[in-house]
Amino acid sequence: MLATLIACLTANGPVLAQRAWSLVPALQERFGLSEHQVRGALGALLVFSRERLAKPEFDDLSERIPNAERIMQDVKQSGIVTKPIDNVGEYESVLVRLGIAPSVAAQFAPAVVDLLGAAGYGHEQDILWGLLH
DSSP, X not given: OHHHHHXXXXXXXXXXXXXXXXXXXXXXXXXXXOHHHHHHHHHHHHHHHHHHSOHHXXXXXXXXXXXXXXXXXXXXXXXXXXXXXXXXXXXXHHHHHTTOOHHHHHHHHHHHHHHHHHTTOHHHHHHHHHHHO
């Protein structure tokens, strides 16, 4: 599996990075959010995922979100995430503190799941879907 992953990343690296980069603008457009709000919501989702997933699953997921480590550091350093996020309700509360309406907060993670699938990342889509349900 590792060899396959390395081969895919080597052969298709720029294409994969290009598709992943469209995640932030797609979420901004879908929900009318600022880049700060989207990056904060993604960072919180990554922190939540890291705490709940096995390392190999988290690594697969985080590889599809450019600068995942930096985004997670940013949300912790800026005080967006100040403690472990134990469940989806706590994750959505973090989004509300970012100024995201509760109705949008409830739709954000499922939208990330949808966008991962639309970008051809079915495995990562399944990982995140399983985490949210």
